[in-house]
Amino acid sequence: MYGRARRILSLVPAQSAGSDASDGSTSGDEAKSVESSDAPSLDSSFERLNILRSPTSSTSLSEEDLVPSDVEQDTFQVPLTPILDAVFPSPTQINYDAIPSISSLRSVPSVQPTSSMAIATPLRTRGQRKRSAPSVSVNRVKRPKIKKLKLRFRWKKAPFQHRADISNPTFEDEVPVDWSPLDYFYRFFHRDIVSHIMTNTNLYSVQETGKSIKVSEEEILDFLAINILMGIVVLPSYKDYWKSSFRYGKIADVMPLKRFQQIRRFIHFTDNTQADTSDRYYKVRPLIESIRAQCLSVEEENAFSIDEMVIPYKGKKAGSRRQYNPNKPSKWGFKNLVRAGVSGIIYDFLLYGGDDTFRGVQFTNAEESLGVGGKIVLALCKTIRKQACSVVYFDNYFTSLELVYILRENYGIFSLGTVRKNRLKDAECKMTNDKLLKKKGRGAFTQVVCNENKLSVVKWFDNKHVRLVSSYVDAFPLEKIKRFSKESKSRVDVSCPQIVKHYNRHMGGVDLADMLIALYRTSIKSHRWYMNIFSQLLDICVNNAWLLRRRHDKQINKKRKQDRLKDFRYEIYVGLLKRDRIAPVKDIESVPEKKKIKKPMAERPVDDVRFDKYDHWPQLTGYQRSPQVWVVDEAGAPLLEKYYEAESTLALVCRARHVETPAMLTWLHEGRALNADTTRGGISVKTEQVPGGADSQLRLARVNSSDAGNYTCAVRGARSHTVSVHVLNEESLAELHAGSQSLHPPSVTTLILLLTILY
Numbered sequence: 001m002y003g004r005a006r007r008i009l010s011l012v013p014a015q016s017a018g019s020d021a022s023d024g025s026t027s028g029d030e031a032k033s034v035e036s037s038d039a040p041s042l043d044s045s046f047e048r049l050n051i052l053r054s055p056t057s058s059t060s061l062s063e064e065d066l067v068p069s070d071v072e073q074d075t076f077q078v079p080l081t082p083i084l085d086a087v088f089p090s091p092t093q094i095n096y097d098a099i100p101s102i103s104s105l106r107s108v109p110s111v112q113p114t115s116s117m118a119i120a121t122p123l124r125t126r127g128q129r130k131r132s133a134p135s136v137s138v139n140r141v142k143r144p145k146i147k148k149l150k151l152r153f154r155w156k157k158a159p160f161q162h163r164a165d166i167s168n169p170t171f172e173d174e175v176p177v178d179w180s181p182l183d184y185f186y187r188f189f190h191r192d193i194v195s196h197i198m199t200n201t202n203l204y205s206v207q208e209t210g211k212s213i214k215v216s217e218e219e220i221l222d223f224l225a226i227n228i229l230m231g232i233v234v235l236p237s238y239k240d241y242w243k244s245s246f247r248y249g250k251i252a253d254v255m256p257l258k259r260f261q262q263i264r265r266f267i268h269f270t271d272n273t274q275a276d277t278s279d280r281y282y283k284v285r286p287l288i289e290s291i292r293a294q295c296l297s298v299e300e301e302n303a304f305s306i307d308e309m310v311i312p313y314k315g316k317k318a319g320s321r322r323q324y325n326p327n328k329p330s331k332w333g334f335k336n337l338v339r340a341g342v343s344g345i346i347y348d349f350l351l352y353g354g355d356d357t358f359r360g361v362q363f364t365n366a367e368e369s370l371g372v373g374g375k376i377v378l379a380l381c382k383t384i385r386k387q388a389c390s391v392v393y394f395d396n397y398f399t400s401l402e403l404v405y406i407l408r409e410n411y412g413i414f415s416l417g418t419v420r421k422n423r424l425k426d427a428e429c430k431m432t433n434d435k436l437l438k439k440k441g442r443g444a445f446t447q448v449v450c451n452e453n454k455l456s457v458v459k460w461f462d463n464k465h466v467r468l469v470s471s472y473v474d475a476f477p478l479e480k481i482k483r484f485s486k487e488s489k490s491r492v493d494v495s496c497p498q499i500v501k502h503y504n505r506h507m508g509g510v511d512l513a514d515m516l517i518a519l520y521r522t523s524i525k526s527h528r529w530y531m532n533i534f535s536q537l538l539d540i541c542v543n544n545a546w547l548l549r550r551r552h553d554k555q556i557n558k559k560r561k562q563d564r565l566k567d568f569r570y571e572i573y574v575g576l577l578k579r580d581r582i583a584p585v586k587d588i589e590s591v592p593e594k595k596k597i598k599k600p601m602a603e604r605p606v607d608d609v610r611f612d613k614y615d616h617w618p619q620l621t622g623y624q625r626s627p628q629v630w631v632v633d634e635a636g637a638p639l640l641e642k643y644y645e646a647e648s649t650l651a652l653v654c655r656a657r658h659v660e661t662p663a664m665l666t667w668l669h670e671g672r673a674l675n676a677d678t679t680r681g682g683i684s685v686k687t688e689q690v691p692g693g694a695d696s697q698l699r700l701a702r703v704n705s706s707d708a709g710n711y712t713c714a715v716r717g718a719r720s721h722t723v724s725v726h727v728l729n730e731e732s733l734a735e736l737h738a739g740s741q742s743l744h745p746p747s748v749t750t751l752i753l754l755l756t757i758l759y
Contacts, residue, residue, distance in 0.1 A: 146365055146368045146369050147365060147369065148369040149366040149369050149370070149402050149406075151401065151402060151405060151453055152452075153401070153425065153426060153427065153450045153452075153453060153455075154450055154452055155426055155427045155430040155448040155449070155450055155457075156430075156448060156449060156450070156451075157430065157446075157447065157448055157449075158449055158451070159449070159474075159476075160447075160449045160451070160456040160473075160474035160476075161449075161451045162451065162454040162471070162472070163472060163473060163474065164389070164414055164472040164473070166302065166303065166389070166391055166414070166472070167302075169301045169302045169303070171299050171551070171555065172299065173299045175552045175555050175556055176552065179549070179552075180571070180575060181545065181546075181549070181568050181571040181572050181575060182571070182572055182575030182576065182579055184545035184546070184548055184549050185541060185542060185545045185572050185575075187294065187298075187545060187548065188291060188294045188295060188540070188541035188544050188545055189291065189294075189538070189541040190290065190294060192290070193287065193290055193291075194217050194220050194221060194224075195217060196269070196286065196287075196290075197220050197267065197268075197269060197287075198215055198216065198217050198220050200268040200269055200270060200271060201213070201215050201220070201263070201266050201267050201268050202214065202215060203268070203271060204266050204268035204272070205266040207272065207273075208266065213262055213263070213266055215263055215266075218581065219255070219259070219263060220263075221576045221577070222254050222255050222576070222577060223255070223260070223263050223264075223267070224538070224576055225254065225572075225573045225576035225577050226251050226254055226255065226260065227522050227524065227535070227538065228522060228538070228542065228569055228572055228573050228576075229250060229251060229569070229570070229573045230251065230522065230523070231520040231521055231522045231523070231539070231569065232520050232566055232569055232570065233248060233250075233251075234523075235248070238260075238525075239257065242256075242257040250573075254577060264524075264526070267531075267534075269283065269284050269286055269287045269530070269534070270282060270283060270284070270285065270286050278356075279356060279359065280321060280353035280354070280356045281321075281351050281353060281356075281530070281533070283528075283530040284530045284533050284534060284537075287534065287537060288351065288533075288537065291537050291540065291541060292348065292349065294541075295346055295347055295348060295349075295540075295544065296347060296348060296383055296385075298345065298347065298544070298548065300341065300347055300384065300385060300386070301341040301342060301343065301345075302386070302389065302390050302391065303341065303342050303390070303391045303393070303506045304339050304340065304341055304342075304347070304384070304390065304391070304392050304393070304509065305339075305340055305341075305342070305392075305393045305394070305506060305507050305508065305509035305510050306337070306338070306339050306376070306377055306380055306381075306392060306393070306394040306398065306510070307337075307338060307340075307394065307395060307507075307510035307511070308325075308335050308336065308337050308338070308352075308397075308510075309335075309336040309337075309338045309349075309510060309513070309514050310323075310325060310328045310329075310330045310331075310333040310334070310335060310336070311330075311333045311334040311335075311336055311532055311533055311536045312330035312332070312333045312521075312532065313332060313333045313334055313529060313532045314332050314333075315527065315529060317527055317528070317529045318334070318529035320354065321334060321353060321529065322334065322529075323335045323352065329518070333532070334351060334352070334532070334533060335351070335352035336349055336350075336351055336352070336536070337349060337350045337351075337352060337357075337376050337380065338380075338510050338513065339380040339381075339383075339384075339392075339510075340509035340510045340512070340513050341509050342505075342506050342508075342509050343509070343512075343547055343550075343551065344509055344512035344513045344516060344543070344547050345509075345513075345544050345547045345548065345551075346510075346513050346540055346543075346544055347383075348380050348383045349380075349540075350376065350379060350380065351533070357372075357376070357379075358375060358379055361375075361379045361382065363375060363378065366402075366406065367406065369402075370400060370402055370403055370406070371400075373397050373398040373399075373400070373403075374398065374400055374402070374403040374406075376398060377392065377394055377398050377403060377407075377415075378403075378406070378407075381407065381411060381413055382411075384413070387411050387412055387413050388412040388413075389412065389414070390412075390413050390414070391413070391414045391415065391416065391472070391506070392407065392413055392414070392415045392416075393415070393416050393417060393502075393503060393506050393507045394415070394417040395417060395418050395507075396417065396418040396419055396420045396467075398417065399417035399418060399419040399420075399423070399469060400419070400423050401419075401423065401424070401425070401427075401453075401455060401469060403415070404417070404455060404469055404470070404471050405453050405454070405455065405471070407471065408454055408471040408472075409454075414470075414471055414472035415470065415471055415472075416468065416469070416470040416471075416472070416473065416499065416502055416503055416506075417468065417469060417470075417503075418466060418467060418468050418503070419457070419467050419468065419469045420467070421467060424457060424467065424469075427448050427450075427457045430448045431446040431447070431448055431457070431459050432446040432459070434461075434465050437459065437461045437465065438461055438465075440461070441461075442461060442462055442463075442483060442494050443460075443461070443462070443494040443495035443496070444460075444461045444495075445458055445459060445460040445461070445475055445495070445497050446458070446459050447459075447474060447475045447497075449474065454471050455469060455470075455471060456469070456470055456471075456473070456474040456475075456499070457469045458470075458474060458475045458497050458499050458500075460475075460496075460497055460500055462483070462494070466500070468499050468500065468503060470499050470502075473498055473499050473502055474497075474498065474499060475497035475498060475499055476497070476498060477498055478495050478496065478497060478498070479495075479496050479498065479501055480493040480494065480495065480496065481493070481494055481496040482494070513540075513543060516543045516546075516547075516565060517536070517539045517540070517543060519565065520539075520565065520566065520569055521535070521539060522535040522536075522538050522539050523535065542568075542569055542572065543565070545568075545572075546565050546568045546569075549568070550563065626658065627656070627657070627658050627659045627715065627717055627718030627719070628655075628656070628657045628658055628718070629654065629655070629656045629657075629659075629665075629713055629714070629715050629718050629719065629720060629721050630654070630655055630713075630721050631652055631653065631654050631711070631713050631721050631722075631723045632653055632654075632655055633653075636655075638721070639652075639723045640723060640724065641723060641724040641725070641726065642723060642724075642725050642726070643725075643726045643727075643728055644703055644725065644726070644727050644728070645727075645728055645729075646703065646704055646705070646727055646728065646729045647702050647703070647704070648702075648703060649699060649700065649701050649702070649703070650698070650699065650700040650703045650707065650725065651697065651698070651699050652667075652697070652698045652711060652713075652723065652725075653695065653696070653697050653698075654667070654695070654696045654697075654698070654713035654721070655693065655695050656693040656694050656695075656696075656713075656715045656718065657692055657693040658692055658693065659692075659693050659694075659715050659716075659717060659718050660716070660717060661689065661692070661693070661694070662689050662694070663687075663689065663693055663694035663715055664687075664715070664716065665687050665694055665696040665713060665714070665715055666713075666714045666715070667685060667696070667698045667711065667712070667713060667714075668711070668712040668713075668714060668720075669707075669709060669710070669711055669712075670709045670710055671712075674698065680700075681701075682700060682701030682702060683698075683699075683700055684697075684698070684699040684700075684701075685697070685698055685699075694715075696713065698711070703727050704727060705727050705729070707725070707727055708725055708726055708727040709724070709725060710722050710723070710724055710725075711723050711724075711725055
């Protein structure tokens with residue numbers, strides 16, 4: 001420690017010591033030349049001092065060890081400063097009191113930058129610093145260059161030699177006779193999907209909270225039914241269906257709000273631990289593939305339209321899955337690429353996900369060169385079961401000459417679509433230009449064909465120029481259509497090419513399906529982006545089921561009184577709630593007294609009515625008195641018991657008041673109904689409806705001892721009344737007389753009773 005401290009203190013310069021470069025300068029000269037002088041240096045550097053050298057232990061040091069040897073004195077010449085002389089007066093003595101404090105030591109002068117050292121560095125804004133940040137090289141996957149398909153076209157103004165006549169579709173599947181709307185719904189939304197959702201919902205709740213919400217299949221069906229009905233009866237918020245001021249019983253009575261929110265929070269469609277995260281739609285992929293397989297299994301038509309359908313979604317959780325299309329009613333959402341029939345039934349669909357759109361679809365090199373639009377059409381056409389002589393229609397986003405050629409040559413599929421001007425290549429030059437065509441007026445057209453590649457291109461002027469390309473039809477024969485003329489202020493005939501008629505007749509399948517979904521859309525607003533896709537798939541299943549039933553009804557010439565989509569959705573709602581279920585019976589006795597509803601909750605008046613300083617008369621309601629049922633005597637007084645002599649006729653009268661009309665009164669003997677009893681003869685029950693109730697008379701001929709007992713008059717919704725009937729033979733009657741005489745004189749009531757029995 002002594003050697004290390006000695007070396008450190010030797011670094012402290014003297015109070016008026018100068019630098020090595022100016023040994024002869026005074027302190028005043030040094031002060032004047034601080035800016036231009038070199039930085040001061042110390043003769044003893046850290047390398048020469050070797051401060052970190054571990055000295056010998058202090059316990060084993062001797063005086064000889066403390067004194068440096070001759071070799072060390074020659075190689076280690078350190079000039080002692082006044083402070084060091086005060087601390088170490090001799091090599092063997094240490095004056096600890098002379099050690100100065102750190103604050104009293106003068107630090108080594110700092111180096112002042114000279115004019116030559118100053119570098120002009122202009123200040124930069126935050127945006128400039130961000131733009132000039134070091135760029136990180138990204139290893140992008142280079143796509144292999146694909147050799148484009150090059151076709152040689154010879155366009156001529158000549159007749160098209162490859163026309164084809166498309167016949168109307170004929171369906172061969174057997175038409176189910178007794179299918180309900182729920183059966184048609186399960187045709188697309190299979191019952192196995194419900195079990196799959198239940199399993200993954202419980203699993204997801206365990207993964208998130210550590211415990212399962214224990215949802216059952218019946219609750220999943222209730223959840224689906226509620227959302228389907230919410231598409232018909234729309235309120236601003238789903239909570240309003242349970243709110244007291246807007247309460248809707250057909251939804252609020254199915255499930256409590258908290259349970260609905262719990263299922264809505266944890267509903268899931270896949271196991272996150274086993275999902276393929278490279279799939280952009282892995283959250284709903286099992287549901288998509290299951291519903292898509294059911295749609296593909298339906299017997300198809302022979303004419304299809306291919307277009308995009310936007311699934312509305314304005315959130316930002318979906319990232320680049322969300323697309324923007326300014327030409328659609330819902331501008332923000334997921335792009336769903338659909339192949340639908342002319343009837344509106346959706347047979348196949350693909351969710352756009354960039355490079356992941358064509359998952360599992362194989363293309364040839366020629367097909368890869370068509371771009372995204374052409375590959376979408378090919379991917380949707382590959383799943384057509386009867387490709388030969390089928391016809392596909394699409395718009396100018398997808399159409400190219402190479403696509404129309406490949407569909408006919410490689411798949412045997414005819415096609416027709418509008419096409420953009422820059423995709424026609426040499427065909428545009430062969431046709432009449434737009435100005436001359438416009439001068440000819442509405443209905444003017446021009447046509448060129450390439451019979452080698454079996455293509456025809458038609459340009460037609462209506463309100464603006466329209467270009468169409470087809471592989472099976474051209475402009476002829478011409479037809480007439482009605483258009484409104486501004487000059488004559490009436491509808492006039494305009495020439496229309498045959499290719500335009502075909503396009504207008506068959507292209508609206510996807511638009512029809514989109515319109516039907518928008519009528520009663522199942523809207524599930526959630527931060528989870530895939531819930532919007534789930535609601536869209538649910539609507540596709542409902543609409544496909546309705547359209548399929550309409551097709552079946554047309555095949556067997558069946559007409560329905562209520563064939564609207566709204567009624568069909570409501571029948572699905574009822575079927576999901578009640579089919580194959582036992583109505584739950586709640587035991588009132590098992591409900592704790594605190595939880596019993598003692599008084600129905602009335603809606604509280606709004607403050608404008610409560611504090612308007614006007615008295616309000618009570619409002620008359622339909623409240624009625626409690627139901628009353630009595631078995632009465634001839635005077636109308638209630639009976640508790642009655643005596644009859646054997647072989648006489650029993651006659652009882654029951655009166656029911658303040659009950660629902662028409663009232664159904666039931667007579668019971670010891671719990672056995674007598675109204676429809678045929679085992680004993682002589683039973684007569686006559687019921688007469690009166691205002692507010694009914695009167696019923698029971699008569700039994702030739703009563704005997706087996707007819708004695710309790711007789712009950714019962715009415716639904718009211719408390720029943722029981723009377724005890726006694727049948728007396730001659731011995732019992734004599735005992736009754738003897739007993740009554742021995743006890744006390746007969747009363748007036750007893751005498752009347754005896755006279756009634758005897759006579």
